[in-house]
Amino acid sequence: MTTRTSWADLAANSAADNIASGSASGSGRPVYVPPHLRNRPPSADPPAPTSTGPASSNDRHGQGGSRWAAPRNDYNNRSGYGGGGRPGGWGGRSGGWDRGRDREVNPFGNDDDIEQAFSEQENTAINFDAYEDIPVETSGDNIPPPVNTFAEIDLGEALNLNIRRCKYVKPTPVQRYGIPISLAGRDLMACAQTGSGKTAAFCFPIISGIMRGLVPQKSLRGARTVFPLALILSPTRELSMQIHEEARKFSYQTGVKVVVAYGGAPINQQLRELERGVDILVATPGRLVDLLERARVSLEMIRYLALDEADRMLDMGFEPQIRKIVEQMDMPPPGVRQTMLFSATFPREIQRLASDFLANYIFLAVGRVGSSTDLIVQRVEFVQESDKRSHLMDLLHAQRANGAQGKQALTLVFVETKKGADSLEHWLCMNGFPATTIHGDRTQQEREQALRSFKSGATPILVATDVAARGLDIPHVAHVVNFDLPNDIDDYVHRIGRTGRAGKTGLATAFFNDNNASLAKSLADLMQEANQEVPAWLTRYAARSFGGRSRRPGGGRFGGRDFRRDSSFNRGGSDYYGGGNNAGGYGGGYSANVAIVCIVFSRGIGEEVLTKNRDHFILSCCHLLVIYW
Numbered sequence: 001m002t003t004r005t006s007w008a009d010l011a012a013n014s015a016a017d018n019i020a021s022g023s024a025s026g027s028g029r030p031v032y033v034p035p036h037l038r039n040r041p042p043s044a045d046p047p048a049p050t051s052t053g054p055a056s057s058n059d060r061h062g063q064g065g066s067r068w069a070a071p072r073n074d075y076n077n078r079s080g081y082g083g084g085g086r087p088g089g090w091g092g093r094s095g096g097w098d099r100g101r102d103r104e105v106n107p108f109g110n111d112d113d114i115e116q117a118f119s120e121q122e123n124t125a126i127n128f129d130a131y132e133d134i135p136v137e138t139s140g141d142n143i144p145p146p147v148n149t150f151a152e153i154d155l156g157e158a159l160n161l162n163i164r165r166c167k168y169v170k171p172t173p174v175q176r177y178g179i180p181i182s183l184a185g186r187d188l189m190a191c192a193q194t195g196s197g198k199t200a201a202f203c204f205p206i207i208s209g210i211m212r213g214l215v216p217q218k219s220l221r222g223a224r225t226v227f228p229l230a231l232i233l234s235p236t237r238e239l240s241m242q243i244h245e246e247a248r249k250f251s252y253q254t255g256v257k258v259v260v261a262y263g264g265a266p267i268n269q270q271l272r273e274l275e276r277g278v279d280i281l282v283a284t285p286g287r288l289v290d291l292l293e294r295a296r297v298s299l300e301m302i303r304y305l306a307l308d309e310a311d312r313m314l315d316m317g318f319e320p321q322i323r324k325i326v327e328q329m330d331m332p333p334p335g336v337r338q339t340m341l342f343s344a345t346f347p348r349e350i351q352r353l354a355s356d357f358l359a360n361y362i363f364l365a366v367g368r369v370g371s372s373t374d375l376i377v378q379r380v381e382f383v384q385e386s387d388k389r390s391h392l393m394d395l396l397h398a399q400r401a402n403g404a405q406g407k408q409a410l411t412l413v414f415v416e417t418k419k420g421a422d423s424l425e426h427w428l429c430m431n432g433f434p435a436t437t438i439h440g441d442r443t444q445q446e447r448e449q450a451l452r453s454f455k456s457g458a459t460p461i462l463v464a465t466d467v468a469a470r471g472l473d474i475p476h477v478a479h480v481v482n483f484d485l486p487n488d489i490d491d492y493v494h495r496i497g498r499t500g501r502a503g504k505t506g507l508a509t510a511f512f513n514d515n516n517a518s519l520a521k522s523l524a525d526l527m528q529e530a531n532q533e534v535p536a537w538l539t540r541y542a543a544r545s546f547g548g549r550s551r552r553p554g555g556g557r558f559g560g561r562d563f564r565r566d567s568s569f570n571r572g573g574s575d576y577y578g579g580g581n582n583a584g585g586y587g588g589g590y591s592a593n594v595a596i597v598c599i600v601f602s603r604g605i606g607e608e609v610l611t612k613n614r615d616h617f618i619l620s621c622c623h624l625l626v627i628y629w
């Protein structure tokens, strides 16, 4: 890799006069300076060196302690909430970390110069035509209007520069609508299709808000507790790492510091990183609870809370932890903090739970809630269990024969169990197909190594459990194979969404047999809605089946979105929903037509049935009485 000056650094340094120093004068010791104090006149210190060495965005954990400044000092000199507005516009805030001895690693690498980067924009940009006709619905009070360009949004100079470095030419629909809503300080529940740019939609307003210095800072002198201003929670370690990497790019030289904390990695290293200062903490719930219980992190100063894959974060697996973090620690309540929930799927009962975390929020749906994008060609093939391996082999051979014209085409294969993943990987390797696995029984190091090897194309087949189903943005995944279909149609939507991202097309193949009968109806409905060819045999299965675990009330393009519009929700005198725009066309959906359902089970079976069908029960019942014997 070349180590010449990156275009990003050149651009930043051309505005050297504006670079905020923030170094502790006199001490010679670099200190963390909170963002609201960084908009200072340039100091005598030299600007940051323009070459950052060969560090890549993936070597975060190998950097030892050299990346950031010494432990943060007291930063009590603060502005209050909402205080001050934006004096003098944004132009002056392009500096970042203390530039005494330490420097911010350039997360864009050192690969391009300015000219080259901008000339490449056209080629690499998202295919926006793919989003032209996408239906968008918003509901709630006083909804800020959408924008058409990033230039229309006052995000700040340094962030705008990073958006250009990312080669984002214009905002995707979820960004066009979502960013103005969040910048206006409103809570948001946003549902948009996989691969449509939700990460930036929640990161930009957070970074911009912190840059504006509207958030007070706090530290306790001598204490080791840190007080992040924003918290981004995601369900998996790999997704948290990815969000962290994205957020670091967006916040490069803005002065906003992003730190990640997730399980499976040594906590001491993460503690050290936190001690160097944190504005935005990206975390998985388990590790965050650990940090909170050790009193190493306080949520007292949280101004922004974002839940990525919010429906997953609020389903049974995570809900208790999320409630603990959000409701039982020291986080400011809804209305004081700003809360943003994002996902591609938002079952109604989860929306209901989620509303506990929000204040007078706006609901945004880009495309139908939980729909898949029609950029993904979906195929379903009837394959008996015993034939699955040979069928997969046929697919892979055909793929090889068709060739990807020198480009690395990656295949992601989803299976049900961790054992199944290991055994399929072994079998593939034995048959000459380089494969690796990612699942919960592998060490974190192995998981990260597997992902790296897959991304690089060294092992172009990744066999995965649902741990890789959500959020991961891996370029060049050309084919997703559902070797084992999931029980839940929403999981299917997220899995196939690992391909066909950012306006690109992709292919998803599912192996279906009698074991998947309960998914037939929701799968057929989903495919039909995404203009896919539904095999006649699947339609017959669908006609026979009860409907699977479909949590999609209403049906039709705009059936059932914001749950506040559901008549059964409003019946009890609830007054959540306050109007909105684009009304009309909402399907009725489920109604609470069963007062009490009494289920009598033997213990083991009953628990399993209940666990698997909880959401369905919640949808259909007001009260559920369960008796075991």
Ligand SMILES: Nc1ncnc2c1ncn2[C@@H]1O[C@H](COP(=O)(O)OP(=O)(O)OP(=O)(O)O)[C@@H](O)[C@H]1O
Pocket (backbone or CB within 6 Å): 125, 126, 167, 168, 169, 170, 171, 172, 175, 192, 193, 194, 195, 196, 197, 198, 199, 200, 343, 344, 470, 471, 472, 473, 497, 498, 501, 502
């Ligand atoms: N405005 C934009 N212009 C060009 N590319 C963009 C833009 N916004 C996002 N992208 C790119 O699109 C890809 C998908 O974005 P992202 O991972 O945020 O999708 P997502 O909606 O969160 O998907 P998922 O539902 O799977 O989590 C990323 O590679 C991102 O860099």
